[in-house]
Amino acid sequence: MRLHVSKSKNSASLYVIKSVYNSATQSNSSVIVEKLGTEAELREKLNGQDPYVWAKEYIEELNKSEKEASSNVMVQYSPTKLIPKEKQRSFNGGYLFLQKIYHELGLDAICQAIAKRHHFSYPLDSILSRLLYGRILFPGSKLSTFHLASTFLEPPDFEIQHVYRSLEVIAKEGDFIQSELYKNSLKVSKRNTGILYYDCTNYFFEIEQEEGLKQYGYSKEHKPNPIVQMGLFMDGDGIPLAFSMSTGNTNEQLTLKPLEQKILDDFKLSKFIVCTDAGLSSAENRKFNDQGERGFITTQSVKKLKKHLKEWALSPTGWKLPGASTSYDLSTIDEEQHWDSTFYKERWIHENDLEQRLIVTYSVKYKDYQRKIRNGQIERAVRTMETNPAKLKKSHPNDYKRFIDMTSITAYGEVADKHLYKLDEKVIKAEERYDGFYAVCTNLEDEAADIIKVNHRRWEIEECFRIMKSEFKARPVYLSRDDRIEAHFTTCFIAMVMYRYLEKRFQNQFTCSEIIQGLRSMSFLELPGEGYLPAYTRTDFTDALHDSFGFRTDYQIIKNRQMKKIIKDTKN
Numbered sequence: 001m002r003l004h005v006s007k008s009k010n011s012a013s014l015y016v017i018k019s020v021y022n023s024a025t026q027s028n029s030s031v032i033v034e035k036l037g038t039e040a041e042l043r044e045k046l047n048g049q050d051p052y053v054w055a056k057e058y059i060e061e062l063n064k065s066e067k068e069a070s071s072n073v074m075v076q077y078s079p080t081k082l083i084p085k086e087k088q089r090s091f092n093g094g095y096l097f098l099q100k101i102y103h104e105l106g107l108d109a110i111c112q113a114i115a116k117r118h119h120f121s122y123p124l125d126s127i128l129s130r131l132l133y134g135r136i137l138f139p140g141s142k143l144s145t146f147h148l149a150s151t152f153l154e155p156p157d158f159e160i161q162h163v164y165r166s167l168e169v170i171a172k173e174g175d176f177i178q179s180e181l182y183k184n185s186l187k188v189s190k191r192n193t194g195i196l197y198y199d200c201t202n203y204f205f206e207i208e209q210e211e212g213l214k215q216y217g218y219s220k221e222h223k224p225n226p227i228v229q230m231g232l233f234m235d236g237d238g239i240p241l242a243f244s245m246s247t248g249n250t251n252e253q254l255t256l257k258p259l260e261q262k263i264l265d266d267f268k269l270s271k272f273i274v275c276t277d278a279g280l281s282s283a284e285n286r287k288f289n290d291q292g293e294r295g296f297i298t299t300q301s302v303k304k305l306k307k308h309l310k311e312w313a314l315s316p317t318g319w320k321l322p323g324a325s326t327s328y329d330l331s332t333i334d335e336e337q338h339w340d341s342t343f344y345k346e347r348w349i350h351e352n353d354l355e356q357r358l359i360v361t362y363s364v365k366y367k368d369y370q371r372k373i374r375n376g377q378i379e380r381a382v383r384t385m386e387t388n389p390a391k392l393k394k395s396h397p398n399d400y401k402r403f404i405d406m407t408s409i410t411a412y413g414e415v416a417d418k419h420l421y422k423l424d425e426k427v428i429k430a431e432e433r434y435d436g437f438y439a440v441c442t443n444l445e446d447e448a449a450d451i452i453k454v455n456h457r458r459w460e461i462e463e464c465f466r467i468m469k470s471e472f473k474a475r476p477v478y479l480s481r482d483d484r485i486e487a488h489f490t491t492c493f494i495a496m497v498m499y500r501y502l503e504k505r506f507q508n509q510f511t512c513s514e515i516i517q518g519l520r521s522m523s524f525l526e527l528p529g530e531g532y533l534p535a536y537t538r539t540d541f542t543d544a545l546h547d548s549f550g551f552r553t554d555y556q557i558i559k560n561r562q563m564k565k566i567i568k569d570t571k572n
Contacts, residue, residue: 001033001062003055012039014055016062033062065561073530073557089526090535091153093553094519095133100549100570101498102129106184108571113180114173122162124169128491130156131163135495137520139473142167153524153532154567167487174490178242179266181497185239188501192236193267195454197275197461198260199234200252202227203475203489212482215248228477230465230489231255233263238460239500242267243493245486253282260288273297273444275455278304281441283352290354290443297455300358300439309349313360313439319343322449335364344448359448360439367436374431378403378423385421403427467499468492471516505548510541518542522553531559 004017014036019028036042036058042051083089102108111125133152134145142163149156170177185191204223205214214226227248233241244259256276263269271293276285281298289296302313316330321341328343343362348355377400384391385404405424440455468474474492479485503515510518518541524532536542538554546552551566558566 001059001066003052003059004030004032005052013037014039014042014051016055016059065565073527073559075527075530088150090151091524091526091532092137092151092520092522093153093524093532093534094137094522095152096553096566096570097502097519097545097549098133098136098498099129101501102132103571104188105181105498105501106187107132107181107494110177110180110184114169114176118169120165120169122165123158124166126156127158127163127166128170128494131491132495132498135472135491136499136516139471141478153563164484167484170487170490171483174486175262175266177490177494181494182241182267185497185501191239191241193241193269193272195236195275195457196241196263196272197234197236197458198231198256198280199277199458199461199465200229200231200255200280201465201469202229202248203469203477206476206478207480211480213245213247213485214480217248217250225476228485228489229255231259232461232464232493233259234461234464236454236457237504238457238464239504240464240493240496243489245489253280253285256280256285257288270294273454275458277458283354286356286441286443287352287354290356295442295444297440297442297444297451299455299458300441302360302434302437302439305358305439309358312347313345313358313437314433318345319362320345322447330362333364339364342452344452346448354443356441356443357445358439358441359451360437361452362436363438364436366438370435371432374403374428378428381423389421464496464500467512468496471512472496506544509544514541518545524553524558527557529560531557532563533557 001016001018004015006013006015015032016034016036017030018033020031021028036051036055037045039051042054043049046054107128108125111128115124130149130152131142131145134140134148138145138148140148143160146156146160146163182191202217202220204219204221204225204227206225207214208225210216210226213228215228217227217229219225219227229246229248229250229252230243231246231252232243235241242259242263244255244262246255256274260274273295274285274289275297276299278299278301281296281300286296286298288294302310305313316332317327319328319330320326321328321343330343333343341364344359346357346359349358380400381403384400403424405422405427407420440451442451444451472492472495474489477485477488479488499512499515503512506515518539521536522542523535525535526532533556534554542554546554551569553566555562
């Protein structure tokens, strides 16, 4: 490669060109490799540096890299020579792709702003990034994450005490981190903030002592331990927007308004629809989102409707299909023909000084799904009665034990020596009545089909919690101080944002497990003085990963110069 200058009357343009042999014509020709810019553009860009000197040096580096890339590496190993002692030879490189997203989201700049405000000396950027990479790839304690950092291609430049000190700062700056992360994300992609999904879950601790955020409350995992609650807003594309923490004994319905108010104030959003499940859809929350340019869509339990509304909802007549004018009677439909159909009916209701629209849907497929789930639970109930009746003394509202009727009286009215168990047919019949039915309430006047479609995507926010709990191992929580607990969940939140941006690069080609396991497996063996050997299996996932990010780590050897360039590029 060499420099070529094309001059015109008013300017000169600099190019990188190279000679290419054409076998058909048996001659050499020059092709443009890269346009560097005009002389004037380069002088401005280079702050007065001579563009010709710079261009020659740049091309020299390109030639060195090309020569290095095309050369074979010969390495000799001895069967009698020991490997170096206390010398790490294997490194993880999967984090490089997370590092690219980390810098695209401007998290390094956020750390710099925080460090400037607090005047500490430890590298918050390095610590936070390692906490995030570790949470996604190899979740564990803060101590294990610190040790893990030494297995990355870039060694840590901090000590374990710096990690714990940083947690206090991360907790204090939680609101700032969230609002800045949102602002920075707008530079990466457009955010779908017209629809916001909200949900709340809890995480348990491996201790029994209540203190601060750690309080006894209703555990969604039925754990007899103190819990802490996390409320989460997600945008319409499945990317987390904001979160908050509250004590384990807080009514989850009370967690929505404070966090939503923070979004209104800090994120400068005012026009959106909030979509929640029935457990969070109190009358107060609905009224709160019946103001200004906001709206709500919330699931509604058909069982908990008032008597006249329940009778209307379950009546077989008056049902419609989207886009059709025909009215249907559910008792006469051909279920095989309408297996994939979703019927609906709607009406406006006035309750608690609130006008809202009740939309009820019916699906044969959903009815069949509910019955299969219940039949499985009934089979489990029968099996437990026959093999281990001692387990039947405790039950939760939605588990299989609700179908079991226990009595201590014989058929003759006498006190029995042992508890008697049988299936409760009344409970089973009562539940069958609601099979296939689903309801939502809203203050919107949009088409019913569109309302149903929006509500259907609530599964994505439930998936966010599932990923944090399973893949990221956000619980059980071993931290005791409230600030460290808040910092822990801040890193879980940011990690979830980063993961969603990573996931969207693949357009649903791969599962969460495939993505994370693929990154975890991307190890490299160092060849001192030469470079790194990829020690992972090249797959469809790794090919898609490299294509998406624009750099490759799957050559037979990555020369030291190449690896330095890759690392540098992930931070741009």
